[in-house]
Amino acid sequence: MRTATRAIRYLLGGGPTAIAALLALVAVATSGILSIVGIGIPLLSWTLHGVRSLAGVEQRRAARLLDPDRRPAAHRRDPASPDRPPLGAVLRDPATCRELLWLALHGTTGLPAAGCCLALGLFAVAGLATPLVWWIPPAEAPMTFVVPITDWPRALTLPPLVAIVSLTALRWAVPFAGTTLARIYRVLLAPSSRSRLTARVVELTATRAGAMDAHAAELRRIERDLHDGAQARLVAIAIQLAVAQRQRDAAPQVADQLVEKARAGVEDALAELREVVRSVYPPILADRGLPGAIHALAAACPVPLTARIAPLDRLPAAVETAAYFVIAEALTNIAKHSAASRAGLWLTHENDRLVLRITDNGVGGADESRGTGLAGIRRRAAALDGYADVSSPPSGPTELRVELPCAS
Secondary structure, eight states: OHHHHHHHHHHHHHHHHHHHHHHHHHHHHHHHHHGGGTTTHHHHHHHHHHHHHHHHHHHHHHHHHHOTTOOOOOOOOOTTSOSSOOHHHHHHOHHHHHHHHHHHHHHHHHHHHHHHHHHHHHHHHHHHHHHHHTTSSOTTSOOEESEEOOSHHHHHHHHHHHHHHHHHIIIIIHHHHHHHHHHHHHHHHSOOHHHHHHHHHHHHHHHHHHHHHHHHHHHHHHHHHIIIIIHHHHHHHHHHHHHHHHHTTTOHHHHHHHHHHHHHHHHHHHHHHHHHHHHHSOHHHHHHHHHHHHHHHHHHOSSOEEEEEOOOOOOOHHHHHHHHHHHHHHHHHIIIIIOOSOEEEEEEEETTEEEEEEEEOSOOOOOGGGOSHHHHHHHHHHHTTOEEEEEOOTTOOEEEEEEEEOOO
16 A cells, blocks of 8 residues: 555656646757757756756655665765756766656656546545435436436446446556656666766765865874873873972972872873773774674663664674764764653664664754764765765654665
C-alpha cells in the first residue's frame, strides 16, 4: 500500500509539473525563434535555466518514489563556478537535449496520467457511495452512474463492480505506471558521465579544503592547549625548583614546600597532557573499540540515553575516530542546548557504511550558524566522503543522521 500511495501522489503531483513543462516547452520554442533575430537570446538563457531547475524537481520526485528510504548526500557547489552557466555551455551540454525531450514527454503524458489517477479515485468513491444514496433523487430524475440507477439490483452490481475495478487499478496498475514513468524520466535526466565526474571533482575539492581547514584548526587548538596549559605549568614548576634549589641550605623547610608544590604541578601537567592526547585519539578506542567507547560516552551523558549498537568488527581508525568525536559532540550539544529529557542513539553497519542516528525530545531549532558543533560534525563526515543530515524543527524533536564509508 505504501508503494501505491507514493505512486498516486507522484502521478497527481505530475499534473502541475506537466503544465509547467508545457509552458516551458512553449517558452523554449518562442525564445528560440526570437533568438534568430537576437532579441530572444537572454530569454532563451533564462528559459533553459528554468528547464534545468524543473528537471531537478522531477529528479527529486522520481527519487522519492523509486528510492524512498535513501537520503541523498548534500550537494556542494563549486564557489568558483557561476550560478548560471553561459548560454553556449548550456547548448553544448548533452543533458540539455535530454531535458527538452523530457519536457515533451512529460508535458504529453503527465496530465493524462494525473487525470486517469484522479478519475480512478473518483470512480472508486462514487461506486462505493452510489448504493447508499441512489434512492434519494426522485424517480423521474434518477442518479446516473455510467447508466441511470433505477433499482436495487442495478445499484448493487454496476457501481460496486466499477469501484472494485478502480481500486484494483489504483492498487496495481497505478504503481506500475508511476514507477515506469519515474524510471524513464530518471534515465532521461540522469547526468552524463562527464557531468558526474565534474561534480565529483568539485565535491572532492570542497571536501579536501574542508579537511585541510579542520586539520589546521585542530593543530591550532592543540598548540593553544599546550601553550596555555601544560607549558605554563611546566614553567611554574621550573621556577619553583630553581627557588627551592637556592633555598635548600638557608631555609630547608621552604625548599621542601616548593618541591612539594612542584610535584603537585607535575601531576597537574601530566593530567592536562593526557587530556590533550585524548582529544587527538582517545585511548579507549584502542582498548575497547568503538562500541565500548560509545557505551562510555553514553554512561557519561547527563541526559538519559538509550544506546542500541549493532555488533561491529574493528573499523579503520579514521572512521572510528570520526564516529567517536561526532557522537561526543552531538551528546554535548544535547546536554547543553536541547533541554531534552531523553535521547536515543543507534549505530549500524549497512552496505559498507557506518550509519549513526542520534535523536532527542528537546526544544529543537538547532541552527548551524549559531555555533561550530554541527559545522564540525559536517566537516568530519565530509572529510571521509560521508555526510551529515540534521532535522530539527523549532518545537523538536531533533535528529542527527551521519553516514561514514568504511569499506576496506
